[in-house]
Amino acid sequence: MSAESILPLALAEVGFSAGGTRILDGITVRFEAGPVSVILGSNGAGKSVLLRLCHGLLAPTAGRIAWHGGFAGDPRRRQAMVFQRPVMLRRSALANVVYGLALAGHARADRSAHARRMLERVGLLALAERPARLLSGGEQQRLALARAWALKPEVLFLDEPTANLDPSAARMVEEIVGAIAREGTKVIMTTHDLGQAKRLADEILFLHRGRLIERASKDAFFAGPSAPEAAAFLRGDLSWD
Amino acid sequence: MGGDLGQAASTAIQMIVGADWRLWSVVFLSLKVSLAATVLATAIGLPLGALIALKSFPGRNLVTVILNACMGLPPVVVGLLVYLLLSRAGPLGPLGLLFTPGAMIVAQTLLVLPIVAAVTRQIIADAWGEYREQLTSLGAGPMQAAATLIYDCRFSLVTAVLAGFGRAAAEVGAVLVVGGNIDGVTRVMTTSIALETSKGDLPQALGLGIVLMALVLAINGIALALRSAGARQGA
Ligand SMILES: Nc1ncnc2c1ncn2[C@@H]1O[C@H](COP(=O)(O)OP(=O)(O)OP(=O)(O)O)[C@@H](O)[C@H]1O
Numbered sequence: 089m090s091a092e093s094i095l096p097l098a099l100a101e102v103g104f105s106a107g108g109t110r111i112l113d114g115i116t117v118r119f120e121a122g123p124v125s126v127i128l129g130s131n132g133a134g135k136s137v138l139l140r141l142c143h144g145l146l147a148p149t150a151g152r153i154a155w156h157g158g159f160a161g162d163p164r165r166r167q168a169m170v171f172q173r174p175v176m177l178r179r180s181a182l183a184n185v186v187y188g189l190a191l192a193g194h195a196r197a198d199r200s201a202h203a204r205r206m207l208e209r210v211g212l213l214a215l216a217e218r219p220a221r222l223l224s225g226g227e228q229q230r231l232a233l234a235r236a237w238a239l240k241p242e243v244l245f246l247d248e249p250t251a252n253l254d255p256s257a258a259r260m261v262e263e264i265v266g267a268i269a270r271e272g273t274k275v276i277m278t279t280h281d282l283g284q285a286k287r288l289a290d291e292i293l294f295l296h297r298g299r300l301i302e303r304a305s306k307d308a309f310f311a312g313p314s315a316p317e318a319a320a321f322l323r324g325d326l327s328w329d
Numbered sequence: 330m331g332g333d334l335g336q337a338a339s340t341a342i343q344m345i346v347g348a349d350w351r352l353w354s355v356v357f358l359s360l361k362v363s364l365a366a367t368v369l370a371t372a373i374g375l376p377l378g379a380l381i382a383l384k385s386f387p388g389r390n391l392v393t394v395i396l397n398a399c400m401g402l403p404p405v406v407v408g409l410l411v412y413l414l415l416s417r418a419g420p421l422g423p424l425g426l427l428f429t430p431g432a433m434i435v436a437q438t439l440l441v442l443p444i445v446a447a448v449t450r451q452i453i454a455d456a457w458g459e460y461r462e463q464l465t466s467l468g469a470g471p472m473q474a475a476a477t478l479i480y481d482c483r484f485s486l487v488t489a490v491l492a493g494f495g496r497a498a499a500e501v502g503a504v505l506v507v508g509g510n511i512d513g514v515t516r517v518m519t520t521s522i523a524l525e526t527s528k529g530d531l532p533q534a535l536g537l538g539i540v541l542m543a544l545v546l547a548i549n550g551i552a553l554a555l556r557s558a559g560a561r562q563g564a
């Protein structure tokens with residue numbers, strides 16, 4: 089992309105250790121603008137830690153993470169993250185979106201109207217005045233997406249956006265994620281749900297015990313991954329279907 | 330004895346219902362002093378507690394331990410310290426505050442401050458554990474994070490403030506030492522109860538005791554109501 093983009097995001101030999109254990113090791117990868125990148129891997133593989141490192145919430149203990157060099161400014165302002173367990177502020181759904189806009193320096197006069205448009209896009213306009221903490225899990229997840237999407241981020245990190253949601257709530261979230269990606273935001277997400285990965289991903293990154301052992305287009309990955317651990321992961325999951 | 334108590338109680342109730350001027354001026358001064366002390370302690374203790382919770386600095390654990398310990402400061406000792414500060418020979422002697430309501434406000438502020446600051450620190454630290462990554466991700470700086478947490482914890486924090494007010498209204502040692510229990514000037518409910526009891530004027534003492542108890546009950550009622558209002562709003 090052009091000089092004003094923060095992408096690509098480049099990780100070089102990135103490692104992360106805590107309390108004497110190596111959680112991530114030797115991760116070298118480039119995230120380009122465009123394709124939806126889905127990170128797969130079993131519990132504890134290091135998916136959430138990887139997203140936190142990319143988003144700047146954790147500092148790598150080895151290697152380097154760099155946004156596009158030509159970008160002048162704070163890359164933090166151009167990215168957003170929706171956490172595995174999003175934190176809702178103790179105020180209305182609308183006020184949660186307005187809060188994000190205020191921190192991002194969005195023009196005060198337009199905050200409320202913009203927040204309402206975002207709530208409408210995720211199907212929550214009718215619940216705008218409800219206390220956010222009293223919303224259902226699926227509604228809170230959609231609210232978290234609206235709060236992040238409202239910032240028009242260039243990159244959006246999503247950590248298991250549909251964990252603990254029923255299938256219909258998960259579908260709604262997937263539709264929103266699809267719309268976010270279509271409007272030009274680079275989506276980097278994790279999931280356990282292989283069906284979801286098939287529906288949303290353009291490319292798959294497979295993490296195994298803190299190492300990135302496979303990266304392939306979605307079709308290539310699901311046709312048959314080259315890493316045996318990835319193949320075992322696919323088989324293991326399918327055997328539950 | 331039982332007759333004494335019964336007679337004292339009925340006289341006390343007559344005094345309360347009959348709006349006895351002497352009784353109500355004492356109640357009014359009590360409220361004024363304790364409310365002023367609570368407002369001051371809150372103005373200092375809320376930001377102070379939030380600061381200690383959010384900013385890491387060397388010796389933070391020690392500060393926290395000291396703060397927590399100060400919640401149990403004996404009022405008489407605080408009174409003595411303020412007395413030494415405000416006495417004519419003391420460093421703040423020239424202010425001429427000793428044996429005025431001002432001195433009592435200063436002493437009670439020092440009593441309430443550790444409660445408000447320590448409870449605020451605990452509440453904000455717990456919330457920060459939950460909010461830290463989300464607020465950092467949204468780009469909140471330290472001041473914005475502090476303001477957000479204080480606002481989001483408002484219902485729990487009000488409880489801390491009310492607890493502080495309850496402590497101020499119920500203590501006798503500090504206000505006695507720095508105020509001197511001067512009739513019509515620095516006499517408040519607790520000092521008055523102590524004095525009237527020792528003089529044997531049980532109706533006056535009991536009347537004030539009933540008002541004080543009602544006040545404490547009301548504070549706890551308000552705290553509970555606020556908490557459940559907060560819970561209803563998901564706060
Ligand atoms: N801040 C941290 N300090 C120490 N250890 C951590 C930290 N964060 C995560 N870990 C550990 O690192 C490992 C990887 O955690 P991570 O949350 O990234 O896994 P994950 O792939 O997201 O798993 P899941 O699918 O269950 O969400 C786990 O063993 C976890 O206990």
Ligand SMILES: [Mg+2]
Nearest residue numbers: 135136172247
């Ligand atoms: Mg995870």
